């Protein structure tokens with residue numbers, strides 16, 4: 211895990227990668243954030259209520275990924291060592307296209323148009339049997355519709371891997 215910070219807990223930081231998706235992401239900065247303003251915390255609570263069941267424990271802190279306009283994410287399945295059964299991502303700023311491809315049946319695929327402010331949830335088969343990726347600008351089409359890529363920020367909540375002890379069960383991230 212490569213870590214460096216600018217601006218302490220508030221800063222977006224590194225040009226490296228956190229452990230669960232090492233090498234998959236290009237043209238990005240990222241950070242893990244555990245302290246949020248009250249307004250942001252209220253949004254995170256809505257995300258968590260929509261995406262996770264009450265019994266699930268969330269990984270804390272929350273992953274924030276800042277993709278530059280030319281940045282992209284190669285197909286990958288998040289490691290079960292670092293991520294549990296649910297991944298929920300809030301997309302901000304630029305629209306983008308997420309493609310899911312079945313890892314055993316590459317002919318089985320689908321694409322999601324991620325508008326700013328939209329939430330996607332990967333669980334069940336989508337979480338474990340399909341890779342996910344964010345298309346680079348040149349390939350960024352949703353059907354026939356061109357989806358030009360600008361800077362995109364995503365806020366990603368994950369459940370804890372099964373068998374890992376809860377850090378703060380059921381608790382949303384603390385406010386700043």
Ligand SMILES: O=C(O)CCC(=O)C(=O)O
Pocket residue numbers: 231275283288299300342343344364366
């Ligand atoms: O930016 C996103 O919404 C997806 C991030 C992702 O693929 C990951 O962190 O595994």
